[in-house]
Amino acid sequence: MDQIMDAAEKLKLLGDKTRLTILCLLKDREWCVCELVEVLSISQPGISQHMRKLKSHGIVNEARRGQWVYYSLRVQDKPYIQSVLEYMPGTTDTLSLLNKKEPGQICK
Amino acid sequence: MDQIMDAAEKLKLLGDKTRLTILCLLKDREWCVCELVEVLSISQPGISQHMRKLKSHGIVNEARRGQWVYYSLRVQDKPYIQSVLEYMPGTTDTLSLLNKKEPGQICK
């Protein structure tokens, strides 16, 4: 059962439009929290909490650089998640779907 | 956005341990409701409601035969769901994980 329960938990994480959008954005490059805030219509704490969930399930990596925290995909070892994302739009297309441009180099 | 939202909705359906188990059981053959009740630890209405959700999103087909309603997978046109299920256990292995035997030919 553990195998199915573990997969269900991770799929539930993908089953939220905000998180799935974040994962799509992460397909082609890493993003810091403030960039995600700029592009998605959610508060900064909202983003932080989504990232914490994704991180706690090992779906993203976290890298602090200065005052910024960058997140990147970590799905090499999760083939079913990887294959789902292969069918999803990448960074550029996702930005288009959001009617947003690449965020400026640094926030604020 | 529709593409991502639609995928998120469907992935949310997979992100429940009961429903994901049902889909695993459906990998190799169709099942009727009473068989699922026999094998999962959930009430008959509980199963019915899960099946309704899966059906309403086109993930399963429904076929009434006599007083039984049989459900089968319908994921040919949903490649990302298909690929997720490819990484999941099939009917026999799932039954093992549940510590259950194939249900008797007909219920009750």
Place this chain on the structure above:
DNA sequence: ATAGTATATAAGCATATGATTATATTGTAT
């Protein structure tokens, strides 16, 4: 028509979830 079996729908409830605002923490720069 009646009884019995299989399934669906309705109603209710406890818990989970995604969001927000307020506040704390961490790091940078002066």
Place this chain on the structure above:
DNA sequence: ATACAATATAATCATATGCTTATATACTAT
């Protein structure tokens, strides 16, 4: 040390979710 920017955590809240029990519907058989 102070001020500011980026991020995290805490508290709160409204809604969604998964389950149950009770009841309705559909089909079969006598």
